[in-house]
Amino acid sequence: MLLPYMLENKIEAGCDEAGRGCLAGAVFAAAVILPSDFKNEILNDSKQLSEKKRYELRPIIEKQALAWAVGIVSPEEIDKINILNASFLAMHRAIEQLRLKPEHLLIDGNRFNAYPGIPHTVVVKGDGKYMSIAAASILAKTYRDDYMNMISEKYPEYGWDKNKGYPTKAHRNAIREKGITPFHRKTFTLLPEQLSFNW
Numbered sequence: 001m002l003l004p005y006m007l008e009n010k011i012e013a014g015c016d017e018a019g020r021g022c023l024a025g026a027v028f029a030a031a032v033i034l035p036s037d038f039k040n041e042i043l044n045d046s047k048q049l050s051e052k053k054r055y056e057l058r059p060i061i062e063k064q065a066l067a068w069a070v071g072i073v074s075p076e077e078i079d080k081i082n083i084l085n086a087s088f089l090a091m092h093r094a095i096e097q098l099r100l101k102p103e104h105l106l107i108d109g110n111r112f113n114a115y116p117g118i119p120h121t122v123v124v125k126g127d128g129k130y131m132s133i134a135a136a137s138i139l140a141k142t143y144r145d146d147y148m149n150m151i152s153e154k155y156p157e158y159g160w161d162k163n164k165g166y167p168t169k170a171h172r173n174a175i176r177e178k179g180i181t182p183f184h185r186k187t188f189t190l191l192p193e194q195l196s197f198n199w
Contacts, residue, residue: 002131013102014132017087018140022165024183026072029090030139033066034132045127046137058142061135069097070143079187088113108133
């Protein structure tokens with residue numbers, strides 16, 4: 001059972017990201033402020049839901065949330081500042097777009113770079129504990145999936161419409177055969193053989 005909030009009588013935003021472990025594509029994050037009486041029987045951590053359910057929930061969240069926003073950090077930025085900082089930056093970008101200023105942030109994970117002027121609490125596996133983080137996980141995941149489907153049209157051989165940029169066998173085989181694209185994260189281990197050295 002997901003909890004509606006951590007701090008009662010506070011404007012609380014849940015934040016989560018999608019695409020951290022991918023070899024290609026931007027990292028997306030969402031911030032969502034739900035009304036304290038928000039109820040939905042299906043809402044859960046996006047990883048526990050089917051794609052169909054996630055897309056069914058997105059318009060419900062967007063309509064009923066007091067505020068929501070999505071932040072994006074490009075593959076080039078990820079290579080410059082590393083994926084952990086990029087995930088935090090994507091969350092910051094989502095938070096700064098909220099039309100309602102939160103008084104408290106619920107962050108999925110175990111670390112966060114503090115957002116200026118707003119206290120936060122990190123929650124390990126928070127997307128399975130709090131409604132606002134679960135809602136943020138659904139928005140981050142579905143908007144990132146839309147983006148990966150779109151860039152897959154330009155580079156269909158990498159199968160991003162199916163693997164969403166994650167390191168599947170087919171994705172790695174395509175990198176081996178075709179090389180990399182401008183959407184690949186060059187600081188990531190794109191192929192396992194990068195780890196082996198021939199002396």
